[in-house]
């Protein structure tokens with residue numbers, strides 16, 4: 001990781017790619033805990049396992065396949081649309097628009113995209129609840145991806161960069177899940193790990209750390225936008 005810099009230099013970036021959950025809103029919202037409960041219910045229903053075992057299986061699939069969904073599809077033939085609708089059917093009242101985040105995003109020159117292992121519908125709801133939907137040119141969601149291939153699998157990155165004609169060398173990718181930054185760095189993107197605390201020293205493929213996304217975006221050196 002680059003030495004901590006009060007004003008990170010991102011003047012080479014013209015494409016800004018953001019993970020959604022726990023990146024565009026703070027993990028402290030614990031919104032994913034609600035999705036997690038619903039995924040456990042669904043996994044238990046589909047496999048006939050008890051809740052405890054279903055949860056363990058869910059964790060294993062998340063670890064081995066990138067998402068619980070990918071594991072359920074590969075091993076249990078679940079309908080991905082049914083899974084996603086079930087998992088994301090949660091109230092969003094924990095999400096509160098942050099004007100500093102909107103300002104930080106708005107000052108970035110070029111395009112802003114969302115790249116999420118959640119669904120299109122979930123992304124649209126969350127961006128709307130955060131009041132930042134209008135700031136993004138596009139969303140590449142797991143149900144946009146051919147075969148529902150999730151991050152951190154390499155084809156997910158190939159599909160996303162192709163779908164949005166992304167040039168990795170002038171792109172930055174923001175994520176709270178460290179392992180998802182590896183393939184981005186491999187492609188030549190600048191990577192930013194988002195999250196208040198670092199559990200351990202970050203991996204070599206992490207170029208910057210943003211304890212607070214709004215602070216990071218507002219302080220970064222970026223190309224001046226043409227008036």
Ligand SMILES: [Mg+2]
Pocket residue numbers: 019020021022023175176177
């Ligand atoms: Mg995330």
